[in-house]
Amino acid sequence: xxxxxxxxxHTDEDIRVMLDRIGVASLDDLYADVPQECxxxxxYDLPAAMSEQEVRDHFAALAARNLPLKVFVGQGAYDHYTxxxxxYLTSRSEFLTAYTPYQCEISQGTLRYIFEFQSxxxxxxxLDVANASMYDGPTAAAEAMRMCIASTRKRDKVVVSxxxxxxxxxxxxxxxxxxxxxxxxxxxxxAELDAQTAGVLVPGIDRYGIVRDLTGFADAVHAAGALLVExxxxxxxxxxxxxxxxxxxxxVGDGQSLGIPLSYGGPYVGFIACREAYLRKMPGRLVxxxxxxxxxxxxxxxxxxxxxxxxxxxATSNICSNQSLMALWVTVxxxxxxxxxxxxxxALSSEGAHYLHDRLLATGKFAPAVEGPFLKExxxxxxxxxxxxxxxxxxxxxxxxxxxxxGYVTFCVTEKHTRAELDAMVELIQSM
Amino acid sequence: xxxxxKLIFELSKSGRTGYSLPESSCPACGEALPAALCRSLPLDxxxxxxxxxxxxxxxxxxxxxxxxTGFYPLGSCTMKYNPKINEEVTAAFGGIxxxxxxxxxxxxxEIYREMDRSLAAITGxxxxxFLPCAGAHGELTGLMLVREYHNARGDFARTKVIVPDSAHGxxxxxxxxxxxxxxxxxxxxxxxxxVEALKPLLGDDxxxxxxxxxxxxxxxxxxxxxxxxxxxxxxxxLYYDGANMNPLLGVVRPGDMGxxxxxxxxHKTFSTPHGGGGPGSGPVGxxxxxxxxxxxxxxxxxxxxxxxxxxxxxxxxxxxxxxVRMAGKLATLGANYIKESLKDVYKLPIGSVCKHEFVFxxxxxxxxxxxxxGATTLDVAKRLLDFGFHxxxxxxxxxxxxxxxIEPTETESLETLDAFIDVMRRIAEEAAxxxxxxxxxxxxxxxxxxDETAAARQPILCYH
Numbered sequence: 001x002x003x004x005x006x007x008x009x010h011t012d013e014d015i016r017v018m019l020d021r022i023g024v025a026s027l028d029d030l031y032a033d034v035p036q037e038c039x040x041x042x043x044y045d046l047p048a049a050m051s052e053q054e055v056r057d058h059f060a061a062l063a064a065r066n067l068p069l070k071v072f073v074g075q076g077a078y079d080h081y082t083x084x085x086x087x088y089l090t091s092r093s094e095f096l097t098a099y100t101p102y103q104c105e106i107s108q109g110t111l112r113y114i115f116e117f118q119s120x121x122x123x124x125x126x127l128d129v130a131n132a133s134m135y136d137g138p139t140a141a142a143e144a145m146r147m148c149i150a151s152t153r154k155r156d157k158v159v160v161s162x163x164x165x166x167x168x169x170x171x172x173x174x175x176x177x178x179x180x181x182x183x184x185x186x187x188x189x190x191a192e193l194d195a196q197t198a199g200v201l202v203p204g205i206d207r208y209g210i211v212r213d214l215t216g217f218a219d220a221v222h223a224a225g226a227l228l229v230e231x232x233x234x235x236x237x238x239x240x241x242x243x244x245x246x247x248x249x250x251x252v253g254d255g256q257s258l259g260i261p262l263s264y265g266g267p268y269v270g271f272i273a274c275r276e277a278y279l280r281k282m283p284g285r286l287v288x289x290x291x292x293x294x295x296x297x298x299x300x301x302x303x304x305x306x307x308x309x310x311x312x313x314x315a316t317s318n319i320c321s322n323q324s325l326m327a328l329w330v331t332v333x334x335x336x337x338x339x340x341x342x343x344x345x346x347a348l349s350s351e352g353a354h355y356l357h358d359r360l361l362a363t364g365k366f367a368p369a370v371e372g373p374f375l376k377e378x379x380x381x382x383x384x385x386x387x388x389x390x391x392x393x394x395x396x397x398x399x400x401x402x403x404x405x406x407g408y409v410t411f412c413v414t415e416k417h418t419r420a421e422l423d424a425m426v427e428l429i430q431s432m
Numbered sequence: 433x434x435x436x437x438k439l440i441f442e443l444s445k446s447g448r449t450g451y452s453l454p455e456s457s458c459p460a461c462g463e464a465l466p467a468a469l470c471r472s473l474p475l476d477x478x479x480x481x482x483x484x485x486x487x488x489x490x491x492x493x494x495x496x497x498x499x500x501t502g503f504y505p506l507g508s509c510t511m512k513y514n515p516k517i518n519e520e521v522t523a524a525f526g527g528i529x530x531x532x533x534x535x536x537x538x539x540x541x542e543i544y545r546e547m548d549r550s551l552a553a554i555t556g557x558x559x560x561x562f563l564p565c566a567g568a569h570g571e572l573t574g575l576m577l578v579r580e581y582h583n584a585r586g587d588f589a590r591t592k593v594i595v596p597d598s599a600h601g602x603x604x605x606x607x608x609x610x611x612x613x614x615x616x617x618x619x620x621x622x623x624x625x626x627v628e629a630l631k632p633l634l635g636d637d638x639x640x641x642x643x644x645x646x647x648x649x650x651x652x653x654x655x656x657x658x659x660x661x662x663x664x665x666x667x668x669x670l671y672y673d674g675a676n677m678n679p680l681l682g683v684v685r686p687g688d689m690g691x692x693x694x695x696x697x698x699h700k701t702f703s704t705p706h707g708g709g710g711p712g713s714g715p716v717g718x719x720x721x722x723x724x725x726x727x728x729x730x731x732x733x734x735x736x737x738x739x740x741x742x743x744x745x746x747x748x749x750x751x752x753x754x755x756v757r758m759a760g761k762l763a764t765l766g767a768n769y770i771k772e773s774l775k776d777v778y779k780l781p782i783g784s785v786c787k788h789e790f791v792f793x794x795x796x797x798x799x800x801x802x803x804x805x806g807a808t809t810l811d812v813a814k815r816l817l818d819f820g821f822h823x824x825x826x827x828x829x830x831x832x833x834x835x836x837x838i839e840p841t842e843t844e845s846l847e848t849l850d851a852f853i854d855v856m857r858r859i860a861e862e863a864a865x866x867x868x869x870x871x872x873x874x875x876x877x878x879x880x881x882x883d884e885t886a887a888a889r890q891p892i893l894c895y896h
Contacts, residue, residue: 007512007751008755008758008759008843009845010845014845015762018769021772022772024768027762027765028761030761030765030768031761033652034683035654035657038656038657038684039683040683040688044553044682044753045553045753046553046751046753047749048752048754049749050749054749055746055749059521059524061539063524064539066525066528066538066540067537068527071532075531077530083452085485087523092490093500093501094493094497094498095496095498096514096707096708097501098498098706098708099498099504099506099709100706103822104882105879105880106433106495106817106822107708109494109495110496115895116895123477129891129894130893130894135711135732135737137733139565167730167734168733170730173730175609175731178576178579178611179609179610211469213469238475240469240470241471244473245472261527262530263526264529264537264735265736266530266565266736266739266740267738279891287893288887289893290882291882291886292879292882292883294880296437298882300882300884303891305888307601308568308604309600310601311605312604313605313608317605318606318609319566319568321565321566321568321710321712322710325705325710326707326711328489331440334477334478335480335485335488338477338479340449341449341451341453342475343475344451344453345453347456351458351460352458394533394536399536418454418457419457419458
């Protein structure tokens with residue numbers, strides 16, 4: 001039997017003093033208003049309490065059971081390098097253990113970095129305003145879909161590109177199904193435009209890694225009275241044409257590619273940016289600049305009349321939290337990278353990906369699948385047995401050649417991968 | 433805390449860099465993109481060195497209050513201590529891609545399996561989904577499951593969700609996002625759901641009732657079993673909002689109260705850090721008859737906030753079956769101790785024994801005299817900041833005009849609670865003597881009260 005938890009500061013004497021003040025005899029008496037049949041008297045089917053050393057050893061053993069693999073797959077989660085400074089700063093307890101910055105006088109640290117995050121998302125996308133962050137990219141896309149409905153009149157249809165990443169499509173379908181939104185999935189989205197269409201959601205880079213040409217999209221969508229939403233990979237916005245330049249009204253995506261570790265899918269951070277005209281329809285928290293009575297610049301949560309704690313069922317969304325600490329993660333990353341660093345990340349990733357692409361084709365084990373300009377991610381048509389290919393790669397320590405629903409295989413290269421690793425993978429495949 | 437006025441953009445100087453990246457080892461491939469697909473907008477990110485970045489964010493952090501800084505008596509938020517071992521053990525899982533085959537991540541799947549088993553044991557539910565990223569996200573997911581359940585039975589007419597007037601704002605908002613209509617049920621004089629007012633609302637159009645128990649007044653809904661019978665009899669389901677689960681941790685299981693669907697806030701009850709507003713995690717548990725629907729709604733991209741789930745698992749292992757029995761009771765002890773120690777100077781509208789939190793309705797003597805208005809709940813909250821405490825949750829629940837909602841949690845010592853009580857009494861004395869001290873508070877923080885009206889009237893949301 002373990003001793004008392006290190007997290008409970010109460011001595012027996014403390015408990016006695018407190019019970020006396022309250023005027024009850026025992027801790028159980030504090031639950032005298034709970035009906036007997038609600039009280040749980042059985043043994044909790046939980047492990048026995050562990051010491052901290054045992055917990056550490058337990059997790060080390062769990063971690064050791066996972067295969068250590070070098071990741072050459074993207075599909076919405078990208079293995080970019082995370083500078084050491086980020087976890088050092090984000091683990092400062094003043095950031096880590098803080099609550100939502102409702103008490104702005106003692107939360108200027110959080111409020112300032114969120115303001116910086118919003119500003120950086122505006123600069124990356126070229127749009128006017130960005131919020132304090134969403135759960136992840138796919139839920140940000142779902143909220144953008146809801147913004148389209150809310151920003152138009154008597155329209156219930158949203159057209160989404162079938163070439164969006166699969167996990168984005170899944171979440172869009174989920175949100176649409178329950179909210180009564182007619183979701184139309186199409187390859188040629190503009191062909192689906194009609195008077196019921198509230199919005200059109202397209203990828204800037206599709207699930208095959210192809211950088212899309214959105215020329216004419218905004219004009220067509222706006223002519224139909226709908227909004228254009230672009231799903232983007234924010235890391236690539238350093239080099240690809242921005243949502244603002246394409247004429248998009250809303251941009252969404254996942255900030256994971258900005259230095260957040262893969263972490264089996266989370267926590268990541270969604271972002272949503274839009275033209276000022278749609279500001280009042282935006283979900284979630286927003287930080288704004290103001291001043292105090294002495295004229296000192298300061299920051300506060302603002303325009304809260306959109307949010308659930310004020311508007312309840314009439315709020316723009318049910319979201320309460322944001323992924324604040326992950327927004328800090330992205331903000332520190334972008335500060336370190338700057339414009340030049342982020343362009344270099346793209347150049348290194350793209351060079352590696354094109355090198356791998358060409359060498360894989362040269363093995364004769366693959367054929368081209370989807371043609372078009374790409375950066376770090378691409379698909380090929382396999383001419384070998386895919387499960388065997390995947391198993392051989394895995395045995396050699398690579399997670400690569402993930403199959404798509406059409407039977408293509410996807411690869412992704414970032415600045416973390418060396419030419420030696422790429423050569424090793426190619427040689428392995430060549431020998432198959 | 434000292435005032436620091438910079439934004440990272442203001443440290444920027446052209447030509448300065450803060451990154452360290454390898455040189456290219458692959459042959460240059462020429463321009464990957466045609467010019468028409470390239471960014472032509474300038475990219476105005478900061479150009480700063482690594483030391484600039486470290487010093488800037490360290491300075492920002494020093495304008496922040498956290499659990500490690502001091503006490504948060506923040507009602508409905510459960511700001512308990514965040515154990516450091518939780519952070520340490522999470523780091524080993526950073527490199528795993530979410531689409532890796534399950535066979536390559538047996539350590540990860542065991543964490544999910546053990547968390548499912550542990551949360552089921554603690555709550556009396558059958559199984560959980562871990563996709564929801566926060567409490568409100570869990571509510572939405574839970575209501576989707578409610579709809580799946582009714583639809584699978586061909587029961588398509590259930591479009592209403594009953595929500596008490598004391599509910600968290602997320603409850604009605606989640607119902608609306610899920611395409612359901614909100615019907616409000618009133619609280620009675622005891623602060624509990626008025627069962628007689630509930631009865632006429634029940635019928636074959638009710639999908640579910642959402643309950644928070646203990647409710648936002650910190651009161652246990654003692655008629656919960658009767659309410660469960662009534663709702664079930666009309667064909668509806670019971671949703672449990674786990675935001676207030678902490679006092680029941682180790683004492684009462686939602687499954688035993690009759691709930692069919694629930695969420696937990698791992699960042700409240702299970703000790704993971706709030707991170708300045710997230711990331712959280714809001715796993716949703718269901719009773720056996722809803723298990724077939726559990727995996728259907730894909731509400732987030734991959735597997736939920738895995739990193740948060742790892743931290744909560746570490747907490748459960750540290751507590752174990754022995755200490756879990758004490759967590760809720762000690763939280764409840766602290767709340768009642770504060771309540772009894774302050775009820776002579778702050779108005780206590782409902783005097784019965786509370787659970788993890790309770791609500792005052794402003795000061796007994798607010799000091800109003802002649803032309804000087806009395807001290808409000810906002811004034812009390814702001815004055816607390818001067819003494820090194822976070823403010824309580826204020827003006828919520830909406831049932832009382834001057835609501836002050838206080839929740840201490842089980843990780844605060846008697847000495848901390850006594851220090852808080854002393855300060856709250858001192859503030860009450862100040863209010864009675866000279867409410868201007870409170871009106872002008874805070875005095876000792878990096879900034880004074882901001883002009884929130886100006887912030888909303890002409891919003892500045894982006895640095896220019």
